[in-house]
Amino acid sequence: MIGSVAETIEAIERRIDELRVAVREAVLAGDTALATAQRAQLSRAEQAWEAELAAIAEPPRSAQLTQRARPAQFIEPAQPAQLTLPAQPAAPAGSLLPLREQVYEALSLLQVPAAPKLIATVHEAFFGSTFPTTRVTSLKRDEERSFRAAPFARPYYICAALSADYLAPSRGLLAVSTWPLERRMIGSLSPRVDFLTAAIRVAEAIERIPEPPSAARQLLQRFAQSIPGAMPGASTAPATVKPATVKDAAAAELTVHTDADDRARREAAERARQLKQPEQLFGTASFREIAREAGE
Amino acid sequence: MTVGEPPSQPPGQPPGQPPRDPVEARLDFLRGRAMPVNHDARTISALAANPGCPRRALMDAAGVHKHEIAKHVGLPAPYGLSPFARSRGNAFEALVKDDSASLLLALLRQHIGLDIASAHYEDLSRVGAGESTNLRHARTRQKLLGADPGTHTMFDHPLLRLKVGGRYAFLEPDLLALHHSGRWYVVEVKSFAIIDGQADPEKVAAAAIQSAVYVHALRDLLGTDPSTGANLVHHETILVAPENFANKPAAAKLDVRKQLGVIRRQLNRIASVESLLDAYPEDLTFDLDPDPDGRPRRAPGELRGAVETVPANYAPECLATCELCFVCRDEARAHGDTGALGKKVREDLGGIETVPQALGLARGALAPAPEREEIAVKLRHAAQVWEQLTGQAV
Numbered sequence: 001m002i003g004s005v006a007e008t009i010e011a012i013e014r015r016i017d018e019l020r021v022a023v024r025e026a027v028l029a030g031d032t033a034l035a036t037a038q039r040a041q042l043s044r045a046e047q048a049w050e051a052e053l054a055a056i057a058e059p060p061r062s063a064q065l066t067q068r069a070r071p072a073q074f075i076e077p078a079q080p081a082q083l084t085l086p087a088q089p090a091a092p093a094g095s096l097l098p099l100r101e102q103v104y105e106a107l108s109l110l111q112v113p114a115a116p117k118l119i120a121t122v123h124e125a126f127f128g129s130t131f132p133t134t135r136v137t138s139l140k141r142d143e144e145r146s147f148r149a150a151p152f153a154r155p156y157y158i159c160a161a162l163s164a165d166y167l168a169p170s171r172g173l174l175a176v177s178t179w180p181l182e183r184r185m186i187g188s189l190s191p192r193v194d195f196l197t198a199a200i201r202v203a204e205a206i207e208r209i210p211e212p213p214s215a216a217r218q219l220l221q222r223f224a225q226s227i228p229g230a231m232p233g234a235s236t237a238p239a240t241v242k243p244a245t246v247k248d249a250a251a252a253e254l255t256v257h258t259d260a261d262d263r264a265r266r267e268a269a270e271r272a273r274q275l276k277q278p279e280q281l282f283g284t285a286s287f288r289e290i291a292r293e294a295g296e
Numbered sequence: 297m298t299v300g301e302p303p304s305q306p307p308g309q310p311p312g313q314p315p316r317d318p319v320e321a322r323l324d325f326l327r328g329r330a331m332p333v334n335h336d337a338r339t340i341s342a343l344a345a346n347p348g349c350p351r352r353a354l355m356d357a358a359g360v361h362k363h364e365i366a367k368h369v370g371l372p373a374p375y376g377l378s379p380f381a382r383s384r385g386n387a388f389e390a391l392v393k394d395d396s397a398s399l400l401l402a403l404l405r406q407h408i409g410l411d412i413a414s415a416h417y418e419d420l421s422r423v424g425a426g427e428s429t430n431l432r433h434a435r436t437r438q439k440l441l442g443a444d445p446g447t448h449t450m451f452d453h454p455l456l457r458l459k460v461g462g463r464y465a466f467l468e469p470d471l472l473a474l475h476h477s478g479r480w481y482v483v484e485v486k487s488f489a490i491i492d493g494q495a496d497p498e499k500v501a502a503a504a505i506q507s508a509v510y511v512h513a514l515r516d517l518l519g520t521d522p523s524t525g526a527n528l529v530h531h532e533t534i535l536v537a538p539e540n541f542a543n544k545p546a547a548a549k550l551d552v553r554k555q556l557g558v559i560r561r562q563l564n565r566i567a568s569v570e571s572l573l574d575a576y577p578e579d580l581t582f583d584l585d586p587d588p589d590g591r592p593r594r595a596p597g598e599l600r601g602a603v604e605t606v607p608a609n610y611a612p613e614c615l616a617t618c619e620l621c622f623v624c625r626d627e628a629r630a631h632g633d634t635g636a637l638g639k640k641v642r643e644d645l646g647g648i649e650t651v652p653q654a655l656g657l658a659r660g661a662l663a664p665a666p667e668r669e670e671i672a673v674k675l676r677h678a679a680q681v682w683e684q685l686t687g688q689a690v
Binding site: 115117118163166168170171188189191192194195198222223225226227228253256257260 | 394395396397398399401402405412413415416417418419421422423447448449
């Protein structure tokens, strides 16, 4: 982990140095437009540097602090007013946490493997900020790289859920490495069981908030739509969906599936325990990769 | 009858190999040096859209690149799915299948009466992390043949196989559902709207025929119930589409028995293409005579002559389903075919094949054959009405 992260940080530092030179030259040449553009790039590079640093310095609080303590020393005295920091496009609505922690927060609420889209919606509903799901794809890859470089250097990793048959990463699902292995196994009933469990967790989270935001209510309604007995009559307005009803309906259906699903997951987890650590977390390689390795 | 130069060496027949099946050899010769086109659900459905067209039947059996031919004779069709329609379709399918197809499960429970315990979901769009077609098909076969209604319900993106004209076409239905009674349902997700219980009839017809192709392929794989002899795959398929003006999915059942009949007949026709081939000269070929860079060298006029050797059965509906449509339309218009005005006009004019013939009969300039007596009277009457109304002769 340290190797690869340190390398990216170094690359960003080199880029920052280059950009500073470029800004100075543009200012000296009197080209304000170019200078502004270079400054914007510089400030983005600095933000990226902060984010990488936060990723290394693990505790979440320090990540916030380093983000807040933004570098006044980088502001050049010549034109301080022009240095308006562009809003960070990747993390709107003011989330200061790195992506992996946002994903962790949402997954910790759900307590089941989930797809990036659901994770982003849950984070928006309960933590007030969302992120583009496209960024999550690279997150899993980064986590795997980091784990392979220095196993268990972080308290948790965002990892894969594994399909029960081939123990390959289940398409699009993310999980947390500290969960029991059984929970990360996906048998044929597990998607439904996880969906119902997630519905219960979301309903419980809504019950804890005195005034749930509309995004949270909409999320609950989305769950309620496909659980028998969870919708209040013919009305489909999100405000009329009761968390308690959703919870009861989901729990009722869950009792039908739990036994069969538990068996399948336990059996798969038994097999998965024989895998090496990285494969346990991120799944076995694809047939193509195996074939390629065999060919070499 | 214009016939093209035969390719110097027939494709797919390396020297020293034993002689091949004569029908296949002729089909290869018809296609020329190009690789055969792979069929998919869309092209197989299109086969059924105009079953009376010998040109299409022959070209599809030979796996001819119709688009390349249309392009080379100067009448390419703007054929294919628009990228916008494609992304809209994908987005809607993703919505329906989000959260492990939970919305779809709710619809299936409602429409085919799945019991609560039937909530299994298997993703067959990948095998492990691999995506090879043959691997996926093998996996689908294994899963579907061994499926038990107690432990299997939904199969997402299975990969079926169907033999078309001697070659296998791979087909990927959106979803297959296994009812707890042991019957299978084909589920097709489409992004056109069902408004107030009604949808665009043409689009529904296209969806029905596409679903019928899947039903046919699935029956090919699963066969019938050994104890009762009943088909394991239901002739009713489930169409899932957005309801009204929202993006909320709704489901409807489609009875595809009629479409199944058409597809079966058309596939048999391709299989028995021999009789169709007999009607044409042996040296007929649609070869483009490509140079080493793949640029066609064959004279467009000559190629067009070869194409026109095989009669087409053009109707305006072809514009939606066939890459050769502009070629056939051009030809139909030049000949004054009544079919170019639409199937309805052709049927109304029962037996009269060209517009000049119809006009001749209406003007009384042509003496009708006995079997056209009745339609000739109708045409003359129509011409009189026209003359009285407009003051102009037909």
